[in-house]
Amino acid sequence: MGERAQEREHIEHGIAPVFDGRSEVLVLGTMPSPASREAAFFYGHPQNRFWRVLAALFDEPAPVTNGERTDLLLRHHIALWDVLASCDIRGASDASIANARPNDLGRILSAAPIRRVFCTGATSARLYGKLCEPATGLAAVKLPSTSPANAAWSLPRLVEAYRPLAAELSLFEPPVLDVPAVVDLEAAIAAAGTGLDELMERAGRFLAYEVRKVLEARVMDGVETVAVRPADDLQTGPRRSPAGVPTVIFCGNGNNGGDGWVAARYLDAWGFPVCLITATDASDLVAEPARTAALRAQASLGPASRVLLSPSDAEVAAALRGAPVAVDALLGTGFAHRTVRAPFDRWIAAINEARRQGVFVLAADVPSGLSAQTGESAATTVQADATLTMIVPKPGLFAPAGAAVCGFVRTAPLAYIEPFLKGARTHL
Ligand SMILES: NC(=O)C1=CN([C@@H]2O[C@H](COP(=O)(O)OP(=O)(O)OC[C@H]3O[C@@H](n4cnc5c(N)ncnc54)[C@H](O)[C@@H]3O)[C@@H](O)[C@H]2O)[C@H](O)CC1
Ligand SMILES: [K+]
Helix, strand or coil, X not given: CCCHHHCCEEEECCCCCECCCCCCEEEEECCCCHHHHHHCCCCCCXXXXXXXXXXXXXXXXXXXXXXXXXXXXXXXXXXXXXXXXXXXXECCEEEEEEEEEECCCHHHHCCCCCCEEEEECHHHHHHHHHHHHHHXXXXXXXXXXXXXXXCCCCHHHHHHHHHHHHHCCCCCCCCCECHHHHHHHHHHHHHCCCCHHHHHHHHHHHHHHHHHHHHHHHHHCCCCCCCCCCHHHCCCCCCCCCCCCCEEEEECCCHHHHHHHHHXXXXXXXXXXXXXXXXXXXXXXXXXXXXXXXXXXHHHCCCCCEEEECCCHHHHHHHHCCCCEEEEECCCCCCCCCCCCCCHHHHHHHHHHHHHCCCEEEEECXXXXXXXXXXXXXXXXXXXXXXXXECCCCXXXXXXXXXXXXXXXXXXXXXXCHHHCCCCCECC
């Protein structure tokens, strides 16, 4: 390293803290690294495991954009900042810090019911103790650093060490909302900066994440023999694995289908081949953002995956034979009829037959054929092993007929919705 690279640089923090009146814990690093300053957000180095650790704590896919990362923090009532407002530092070397000036944590502590402070590493804990604790009167819990330099700590070990943070947080139970109230909620989320296209991206990624959990569990159980990394690596990024029988993803023509197209893109990118079944070519779809999402997915699928356009019943059955998982993204909240039109009725029957043969069926938002609002079930309705419902649960999922076809219900928390719930029409 040359003489100049050894010199300390004066750094001002420059990234606004994340918190609001619901924040319950305060997580503090030392100072944004050069990569974080470049990304204009905390823990921006792609190899830093902070976001993967938090996501794993809550069993969610790792957030990608700064907006998603902010949402994740606020949803879980976590405030995030750093101990220092400015210092002199060499690169990202905490050991080189001089002339340290602390941030005014009173800004957060006076606005939020912070129960506990956590420091992400030895340097932030030491500087917090010296520069902040006398003013805050709150002792901090020291957590291991998630930086790539802390290579001795594997991701699973970090996740275990961070569990006390999650244990401090009160759980948010999303309310059951009528379908028209979900539409209002979407509009409020969009007005606050997260559009339907971004929600669909998150929905599809969450679906892919749930599929991946099923696939990796099957490997652990010895049902699948493809060589994949162990399940505790679920948060890591793209990688390739030898192809097993592809996951079959059934996509309808509306935005429920869009969730399926996005899920296909992620699974393929993560190394899990897919067979996507659709009645309409991506370019002929009308609903947005489904059309844009489908075109993007179609263009990105690798050679191990394929799209079957209007396949025969025999081709559908062949795709399902031996498949580990079938994703039902045919009909979502837009369906409210007594009968399902062809070919979707036949595809639903094929999914249900495949489930009887052992294929795991995951429904996107709501099992197709079930009215998300009333819980009435069409003659042909998907029988799911699990349903990943988007943003909030809908009443139909809990009506007697609905509960019978949903399997295990999980809500995908696609956005920070608490600020928008006041006055929302809830079903229960
Ligand atoms: N809630 C959210 O914030 C998000 C929801 N997403 C997903 O979007 C769907 C709702 O999408 P929408 O386009 O409104 O409706 P659907 O896709 O459910 O259905 C419309 C589709 O279905 C066809 N159709 C209607 N009736 C029938 C019938 N009887 N037989 C056959 N086909 C029928 C219609 O022609 C349309 O093509 C929601 O469920 C979520 O999955 C976003 O992805 C993210 C945010
Ligand atoms: K569905």
